[in-house]
Each structure stands twice: as structure tokens, then as C-alpha cells.
Amino acid sequence: MRARLAALDSTMIVWIVLLISVVVGSIITAIEGRNFFSVGNIDNVLTTMTILGLIAIGQTLVILAGSLDLSVPFVVSLSSVLAGGIMAGQTSNIVLGVVAALAVAVVFGLVNGLIVSLLHVHGFIATLGTGLVVSGYLGSNYQGSHGSAPYAFRLLDATRIGPVPVATLIMLACAGLAVLMLRRTRLGHHLYAVGGNADVARMSGLRTQVPIIAAHVICSVTAALAGLLLLARLGVGQPTVGSQGGYDLMSIAAVVLGGTLLAGGKGSIVGTIAGVGIFAVLDNVMGVMELNPFLKDVVRGIVIVVAVAVYARREIDRRPERFGSAAPAETTEVAR
Amino acid sequence: STDDVSDAGDDDSGSKDTEWFVQADFDRQNEQRSATFEGDAATPWLQYIDGDMTDTSKFKSEGAKKVCFANASISNPWRQTGWITMQQQLKVLQDEGVVSQMETRDAQDSDDTQIADIDYFIKEGNCDAFIISPNSTAAMTPAVERACETGKPVVVFDRGVDTDCATSFIHPIGGYAWGIDTAEFLVDNLEKGDKVVALRILPGVDVLETRWAAAEKIFEENDIEADDQFTDADPTKIKQIITDAINSDDIKGVWMDAGDGAVAAIEAFEDAGKDYPVMTGEDEMSFLRKWEETGLTGLAPVYSNFQWRTPLLAVQKIFAGEEVPTEWVLPQSPITEDDRADYLKANDGMPDGHYAKFGGEDLPGFPKAWQDR
């Protein structure tokens, strides 16, 4: 088993874990006299995945680049109240609201990125700080819900293509773009480089700030998108909606659950999506089981650790064994 | 496919954005404080102020019904006490064969989750009736409306929503009444110009915001200087806030929008060696006990916890075809120094996080169910 496990890369393992949890989940659901694969239930799972998924995509990039973003919840809230306020129920203001929210997110991400890359403040502290800054702003200027989303915008949440919510498709589209970015653009390659070893990247002439800043900007933007989707869903801007979801730590957990190295330089979006999926299935099943809400947290906590443990041991690479199971490493010879 | 989304809110360009004070509501609740309630005062959770009634004859039907309960959370003692009461009430109705089962989803204080919960109930729950304790007012409105559109009875309680589609919206008189009771008490017991610290749990919850909105107004009118702060009901924060306040000026009164953590506030005065303040808390046992022990001048406003019984009983009426109040306003009267002793006695042995006016004395499992949680 060890050996076979070792042959798989972590992304694959995450998907296997996801598969297992779906199987187990559907069994439990059946025992509860429900159908896991019914439209309503799948809808529930996908909806649960959407928001955290979007945020986790951005978080993955930030973590790959060797940083962290704890400010996402506040960006989510900020974009929801900003856009909500601007739209104020008027269909004609939708574009303006969306643009404004995203623009603010870009600027905010830029600030995060600059603090981390130029002032050399560790991402953990930098974004803890900027998060506090925004939370103070929100607390001072918004008591309770703010503005409202027009009908047309709320369709974003209400519309389904087949069984799949449009919002979920948006999330998956973003995932697709992120994958392309990582695999096929210089930015993507440099992101891995900087996260893997900033010194090496620097020696290779990369401006190491660029990937870090880019990652933070993108992360804030995905968070803002999440905020917009929540606006469409709640119908109003909600200054606490981000904190309600605990998206900061949960997104980081999802990313690591998805097989990305917390230290950066190694990981994938595909894994992250699976990580988010595992959480969603878990929540869905616990919901069907009517598990005590406090016990839910206990389970979440244990699952996070256990699931990561499943493959974390493999992250530290062992050399190919000479005597015993594994095959010897490829050898280099000189052309004669 | 497209679930149809109602346009409610299009008109509302966020007029109550930061503004939680509506004079009309203030005046109405002010009157309701002295209103006469229909029904037997021995069962306050069934009492209501005369008003529009919803005709429920179309729901009249035999047999045990399945109820679906979308709960905002049980993340504070007030809600936990109520949740226990509700479960005990459920037992009764199950024994009576009124309710077959109550499926509960807990949103853990998340709007997003609660919307998903309600939608799940609509699609998968095959519910005969919905009970919803909204997490927040505006955000839950669309989801509640979707529930209404199923044609099944919908009962909303505690925090409100911006729609009257519900068969019945159950709540005590409300936040303004709380604010008036408490503020007037402090005004009566303090001098003009006295300083008061106002401790608030969290912003954005209507039932809490209106408490402060009313109190703040009254404080201003009677020039009491009130400085308000948010505490998340964390006693450490509460004690530090009070201590710092005491250090910088002479604090005569303490006002709370929810009594959870009141004891820490009082102890701050003890530790600083200062006289006790005039103070309003809530009918949480911790406060009542400390209040009695210290003999400070105080009042325990009440946001009637027994309201957690009413929704299920409303469902019972609805399926019996009996009309129910469209807006079911329950009595809400503070506990004063005079009747404090009675409540302490009645709730003897209850944990500090228990609420005196929980109204479950006649339910099965009393008192154990509330004692060992």
C-alpha cells in the first residue's frame, strides 16, 4: 500500500479522498432515507462549494507564491456592501457596482502584495493587518445590511444550467483560468519559482515582487467575486458576510487539503477544488444527519488534520531505494 | 431553469442603511408596553396583542405533520435556552401526534448557509410547515419568500424579515420596548450629565440595534452621556472596557443590549474599588444572581425567551385551522427588583447561562433538560 500510495501525487490522492467521501456520504444519506444525488442535494453541495471555492482559488496562488492571505473575509464583505450600495436595486447600476467592487479589490490586493514583497512583512501578519484595517472601516460605516441587488443581478444566484448553478460555473471558469495561468504563462512559472525558492528566482533575474503582488491581487479579486455572488444571493450587501463564513482559515485549510505545500512552490488548483469539494460533501452529509452544530466543528477539525496526514508524510521525498521495493533512479551516462 | 426571484428590495434603496431608528415603530412598541394581551397570562407564550389574524382554514388537515426548522444558530446562551425549550415543546406535540418529526438545520450564524438550508428544505425536505429563525433581516427575506411560495405554512420568529408573506411572525414586543424600559430606568436613577457605558454584543442584528437606537434617543433627550462599545459578549473585553472607562472618568451607569457577560461588568467596579453603577442587564441567571448578591440598583429587561415555544404551537393551530396572529406580538416585561426573588427561586439550580423567563416549567424534562445541557 505504502508503495502504491507513493506512486500517486498528492492531487490524485485528494481526488480519491473526495471520491471516498462522496461514496460514504451517499451511503449515509441513503440511511437517512435521502438521495445524495438528487437535484436538490447536488445543488446544495455545489452551492456550498462555490463561494469557498472562489476564495480558495485565489488563496492557492498566494500560498504557491509563499505568502498567505488572512484578509479575504473582509474583502468579501467589502465588495458585497460596495456593490450593493452602488447598485441600490437599480439594474442600470449593475456594471458600475461590479466594476467598482473589483477595482477596489485590485487596489487592496496591490496593497497586500506591496506590503509583503516590498516591505518584507510576512503575509500572515501583513494580511492580518490589512484585514483589521478593512474590518474597522466596515464596522464604522455599516451597521447591518447595505444597499440591495436588482432582480437581474440576483438571477446570477438563482439561475441553473441543468443542475449546475451559474455561480458554480463562474467558480469553475475561474479555476480553469487559474490552471492555464499557472501552467502556460511566465507569471505562473515564476509564481512557482518565487514560492519554491525566492533566492533562486532572484538569481535568475526574476523580479520576485511581481508574482507575489499578482497572486495577492488575483486573490483579492476572487474574494471580491465571491462577495458579488453573495450579494446576488443575499439580495443585499452584508458587512459581516465574509466573517460569517470564516473564509480566511477555511480557504487555507482547503488549499492544504488540496495538496498544496503551505510553504509554497508546489501545488495545484485542481487539488484545491477537490479540497473544497471534500468540505462541501462533509457539510452536506452532516446537515442531512442533523448533527449538532458544535459537533460539526469537531468533525471538520479532525477531518482537516487526518486528511492532510494521509499524504503529508509523502511530501518529504525519500531517495529511490536500491534494495527493496522501489525501482532505482534513472542514471546519466555520457554519449560515446 | 430559473427559480423565480421576487423583486422585493428593488424599491428599497437601503433607506435603513445605517439608520435603525423608525419613529413609528418606536411609538408603537412604546404603547404596546402597556397594551393588554389576549389569552391567559399563565401561558404568556400564547398571548398576543389584538391585531390582523391569518386565516389558516386552507391548512386544516389531520395527521402528524413534518416541521422543518431553519435555525440561525445556537451560538449564545439565550438561543441555547430557547432551543432546549423548543425541543421539549416538540416532545409534547409529538406525543399528541401533532408533529411527526422536526428536521432542523443550523446555519451557524451564516446567512449564506441559512439560505442554502431553506432552499434545501424546499427542494428535499418534503416539509409540511417551515419554522424560520432568521440570521439577519434583509438577507433572509428572499429565502423566506421562496418558502412562502411553496404554499406551505411559514412561521418566522425572533429576528424579523422584510416581508409579511409568513403565516405568522412571532416576536416579543421588541427592541424599542427594551430600549425604552432600560433607558428610562437609568434616567430615573441617574442625574443629568451622568456618564453611562453602553455595552453591545454585535452590530447589524435588528432586535439588538433597535434596543440601542431607542435607548440612545432617550439618553440624549435626558442628557445622559452614553458611550457605546461592541463586546462580542466576551467578558474579558467587557471588563477591560469598563476598567478603562472607570480609569478615565466617573461612570455612574451601565447599559447592556444583552445581559450576557453582565457579571464581568459589575466585577470591574468591585476590583477598581468603585461604587456599583446603576445597571440594566437581561434575565440571564448570572445577572439576576449577581444583582441580588450585590444589591445594586438594577433592572433585568427581557427579550422573552419563551417565544421559542410559540412557533411549534402556532404550527399546531395552523393545521387545526385556527387563525393565528399575522404578527404575533408576545408580552415582554422586565424583571424588577421586586419580582427578582420569585424568578431566582423559580429557576433555582439552573446554570448561569439560563434565562429566567424561559417559560418551560410545565414542559416534560423540567428542570433537568435545562440544568444539564
Next chain:
Amino acid sequence: MNDAVLNERGTPPVLRVRGVTKSFVGNPVLHGVDLDLVPGEVHGLVGENGAGKSTLMKILAGVHPADSGSVELGGEPVAFTHPVQAQRAGLATVFQEFNLLPERTIAENIYLGREPRRRGLVDTRGMERQAGELLRGLGIEGLRPSRRVRSLSVAEQQIVEIAKAVSFDARVIQMDEPTAALADHEVELLYRIVRELTSRGVAIVYVSHRLREVLDLCDNVTVLKDGRQVDTRPASELDEATLVRLMVGRPMDSFFPDPVPGTTVGEPRLELRGAGNGYVDGIDLTLRGGEIVGIAGLQGSGRTELLEAIFGIEPLARGEIAIDGVVTPIGTPRRAIRSGLALVTEDRKATGLALHQSLLDNALGVVRAVFPRRTDAVRRDVPELFGSLSVSARALSQEAQLLSGGNQQKVVLARWLATDPRVVLLDEPTRGIDVGAKHAIYEVMRSLAARGVAVLMVSSELPEVIGMSDRVLVMRDGRLAGERPGGSDEESILSLAAGLDEEVAS
């Protein structure tokens, strides 16, 4: 005299360095160094640890600015502020420390920052094709450009580094101790690559502590001592003795010190019987007190693994291990250290030192971890210990990262001597170390032997193995291929290591 050198070739120099000086936080490291390289020339740069070789390279490469002096590349005055600038201008450097990303592929590493693109997107396939051609151009087969660097051996990583340098079509390539991590047959491979490059007219600055190698490979040799340019001469006019004299400033009578008189080979201290794990197998060896036993073998023959097996890092799965005649299962380094073993690893930065801690903390590292009670006693001896190893530093409170390679190695040694071990395992103890420091370490080995300590030394430098060892064990493919007496000739050992003649391990 420099001009004399280049006039022989008659070609104008591609690299011309004049009077380069450099000092770090006040203390001078280079005082006015001149250098001329003509196309196709291999220019050796030798000197003791801390002589300033790497610093000079780093200045030419644009890592550090020079305090004064001038550099011309192809006749153009240049002052690079970043390695990439230098690379683009045709001066590439293979640094002492590798600059590769383990999680990325060979191709991605070579073209990092210059990824070829098609229609705006990175052309992965094209990139790997180019990398493949590049490697083949250097005569390397069997290194798939899509392999992750993490899966490569030290030698293979070295090759990737060189390939990367070559990929800039450099006119000048600097190599800082390129063979330090290589075993002899791999050195051959490197020679091949160097000759390939010079035949293309590339000039090479070549830093090495392996003097033989320098004399074989270089056309001219510059000797640095304490940052001063002692001499620059054609290699043909030099031999090892002269080089050593120039470097050290004093003649070295016998390079390998003789055993301390009265040293006696005593009872078996370390015995392995049929020992093996995932990396080594069927190991039988006996190591006696007062003995110095060398282990020779090609890169990847498993010498390090053998030491790691003995030391409990990759514990034995088979066979048994006895210390002072007592069978002692060793499952962890801690256990090994408690049993009186010490292991000086081959990579000081990765496994030897805590670079941000002081020299004192580093010296006490092992004692504190394993024999905490002895800490205070040992602390008193540390200054003397450093003295005997002639560690050159400013104070015990200095952070280890500030020392040059050679001095860091001495600190590693001190760290282990502080535990007063009975069996000392040395893995490449003099890798990247200057002759002076080497000599000091040889002396230490001898005195250890004299005190009845058993010494087991892995080295890729055959002369060292032969010169220092009473017996030489030869490893091949994770097994002991056989034994040779001390003082045997290199050929017999090499042929055994390469498996050219069969023999059963004694």
C-alpha cells in the same frame, strides 16, 4: 607578466580585470586583483579558504559591486549589478551553491525567467526540446528535460547548472568548485564538457581546491592568498608543490601527516555483520581503535548511505552492529551518538550547521542535544578547540553564516569533537577545503587515532583516501566490493570501484 601570458596566444582577452578591490563591512577581502582571459582559455583560480576566490567571481558575476578597479568584457568596460545582466552580456557563473528549484523540471530550471513562448503562452514542449538539444550538445544522454530536479543526483544537478550557464551562449563561464561534489568518473565527464566548451572558444574561470585537477585542466593559474594576487602563471610552469607553497606561503614538507608515534591499532570498536537497509546491503566490516579506514567509491556507490546506515539515519533493516564488541541496535542518530559515534556530514550548510546561531551555539549543538549535563564543562573547552582547529572568526558570538566555507567546515568538526567520540565517521571531510585547512583536519584525524578513536572516512579524492587510510574499503552499488591496503595505487582502487575486476569483499 599577465601580458606575457596573453601574448603567447596573441588573441585579445575576452575578459580583462584590473585592480579589483573589495572589503566587507570594513575588512578587506580582495586587494587589487588583475585577470586576463583569452577565448578558449581555462583559467584556474586557487587559494586557501577565505582567500577571496568566490568573492572575485561574485564581483565579476555582478552579485557584489567592486569597491574599485575595472572589468572589461570583450573590450567593453562593464560593471554588472545583477547576475542576469552578466549572463546576458555573455558571462555566466556556476556558483558554489546550486541555484535550482527541486520541484520544477530540468527544462523549467534552465529557462527560468526566459521561458520560450508561442502565442503568448509558455511553449512547454519547445522548451524541453531546446533543453534536450542543449544537454546532448554537452554530450549528456539520458537526462529527460521533463524530470524534476529533486530526483537528480548531485552530479546531475551540477550538469544542469552548467547547461544553464551554457544556454546563455556565454563567452566566459565561471565555475566555483564544480567538482567538489563529484566523484572521479564524473570529474571525467566535467572535463569533457569543459573541453567541449573551450573548443567552442568559451573562456572559463575555474576555481578548485583539487590542485591536480587544476594543473590538468587549466592553461593559466592565478593564486590568491588573503585576497592578494600572489602570482599568475601558465599551468605548464607549475606543479602541486609550487602551488601549495604559493597558496600557503610556506612549503608543506609532507602533505599527509604521518601517524602520531605510538599510535596502536587496538580492539574492534565498530563491527558490522551482514548489515543492510534500503540503500546498502551485505556490509561486513570491522573498525579498530587507532585505525583510519577510508571508503572509496564512485558517486552514488552508496558511501554516504553506508555512513547514514551506521549512524541510524536510515537504520539497518538486516544484520547487526556492534560497538566495542557489544551488539548495539542503532535506530536513531541520538542512539548512535550516545554509543560514542560522530558523523561529519558531506553538506555542512544542509546538515552540518545552524547558520543563524553563534559559533558557540553551533559548537555545543550536539552536546546540548544529547549530553546536556556536559554542556558547561564543554563550553569551557570550546575556545581552545577552535584554536586547535585554527578557526578564523572574529568572536564566538559571531553567526556561523558569516564564515567562509572552509571555516564553517572546521566548526562542524568542532561540534563533533566536542562530544569526545570513540568512532568518527567523516563524509567528504575536506570537500571544498583549502590545503591549510585540509592539513589541520588530517592532523586531527591522526591525533584521534592516536587517542584510540576509530576513524571511518568517505572521500571522493583518492589521493586523500590513499594517503590517510590504513585500509581502503571500496564500495560499488551499495555493497562493499573489496578492500585494498593503505598506500595502494589509484588504479587498483578505481578498477575495483568501477567493477573492472571482480573480487569478493574480505
Next chain:
Amino acid sequence: MTTRVLPVHETTFGRRSLAALATPGGGVFLLVIALLLAIMVSNPSFADGNTLIRFAGRTAPIAIAAMGQYFVIVSGEFDLSMGAVIAAQVVLAGNVIGQDEANILPGLLLMFVVGALIGLVNGLATTLLRVPSFIVTLGMMLSLTGLVRYVTGGAATGNPSDRFREIGRGGIQDVPLVGTIPYPLIVLIAAGAFAVWLMRRPYGRTLIAAGDNPEAARFSGTPLWWTKTRAFMISSLSATVAGILLVGYAGVHPSVGSGYEFAAITAVVLGGVVLGGGRGWVLSAAAGAFALELLFVLLNSLGIESTWRDTVQGLIIIVAVALAGRAWQGAVRRRPSVTSPPTPPQPATGDTTGEN
């Protein structure tokens, strides 16, 4: 090559101390003094000895937590479970000790055992299962919080006996000048002394070396799993002590201790300790806690709208740490290796070696 015997230090103690103030670890003490002065100016009543010492007393819990967190961070790890541990201990105290004074000692014992166990689990999961401590302790935080609220039904039964609460509430009475010396302050001083002693012991040096280079530590016979696990246990035990003080100070409530993990980490970083391990002084971590608390008091006495305090706090943290980063760079710039140009101290958030 010199054969002279190396001196222990390059310069005199005085000059070293001055130099230290320029490092982040020393600078935080200057920050504390600056904040103190600022507060006294804006609110003279704070200058009163009694007020000051009371403040010191109430800051003890977070300062102790910060010192505990220091041990974990300097070894290259994180402990996000602190707040949850405090909450758990507070509730435990309420339910186990209750009003019966006879239960105080057994109760205390139980709390320490529980604290040690939690640290043990965190440590073993991190080192043996190789799960990043960030994740392990995040999981612990969720589970523990959930568990506490589940078993207590979220609401505290009631406060423990006043005798017990004295530890966090009381003090030595009628001391000239200051009035009362709060017990928490005494506990803090004891904890500080212990921490300093521990960091000078072989264990402390080994721990910090392990944070600097785990591999080298492993090859040196350091049982990483046990060395780091003990750091996690120290952290949880410090959270336990903080909990004991807090249940005295504030009383029982599940929300006591919420946010302490971030506060503690912030304090440690304000103290110039590098996330990722291997650098920093334990007392600076405590000083960082004082700086943080003083900041809140200052904002308060400046009458800053309570809702804006987060914002100011956020800005101050960033600025302070940015300056610290600059200072470390100063130190880092002197490194010989080309592969280490000035870089922000990167965290070892991911890598945790537990072999041996």
C-alpha cells in the same frame, strides 16, 4: 590563519546592549516605553502607580500566552489552538471546580494535564504525522471549540469558587506606592523568569537551533519530534495558565480567549521574532504583548471611535513589522552566500520534519 583564542564577544556589554536596541527584539522595548509615555500624556490618571500595576496585571494573560507561542514559533511552527485551549480551560474550571473549594487543587491538576495533553497531540500530529502545524492547530482549534460548546451546551454552568478566581482577580494588598500587586503580575514575572531560564538551558538552545535548521538538528541527535512537541506543550500549558488567570479576571464564558491565538502571534512578531523559526528573544515576545495592549489603551484614551480601533491596530502592526523587517535585512545583508540576498524571513509554515 590565526591560532589566537577567540573572544566570546566582539564588543563590550554596553555596546552590545545598545546595538540590541536597534534590532527588532530590542526595539519593541522602546516601543513599549513610547506608548506608555503617549498614554500618560493623553490620560495622566494612567500614570498613577496603582493604575499602571493593574494594567500590568490584566496584560499578564496575553503576555504569558505570547511567551508560550514564542516557543512554538521559534521552533518554526505555529499554534493557532491557543484561544480554544483557553476557552476549554475556562469552562473546565467552571464545571469541575465550581463552588467547592476542595476541588481547587484537583481541578488545577486536571487543567494542567488537559493542557499538556492538547500540546502533546498538536506536537505529535505535527512531527510524526508531518501535518503542517498551521493545519494541525487549526484543526485543534475547531475541534476543541466545538467540543467545549457541545459538552457545555454552549453556556457556562457558573463561575468557579472565588478562592480560585482570586488567582486572576486578587493581589497582595496595601503595598506602598502601588496599592495592590496583582497575582497575575507575579505569575507573569515567574513565567518570564522560567522562560528565560529555559531558553538558556540546552533545551532552549536546541529548540532554537532546530527552528533554524531541522536537518542539522536531526543529524545532531536532536529528537525533533520530542523537542518540538515539548514546545507545543509549553504553548498549551501557557494557554492554560492564561485561562486560569482569565477565569479569575473575567469569569466563565465560552468566548473567553477568543482571538488569543492571533493576538499572541501578533505580539510575538511585534517582539521581532521571525516567523519560520531560529531567531528572536522570549522576553521580546512578552514585550510585544504589552505593546499591543498599550496600543488599545492609547486608542481608547484618545477617544478613538471603538469601531475604528481595528483599523488603527492593523496599521500599527504593519508599520511596526515592516520596520522590524528592515532591521533584520540590515543583519541579513552581511551574509556571505550569494544565494541569500536580502529576503523577508520566509516562514517554515509547511516544512516540519519529525524523524528521529
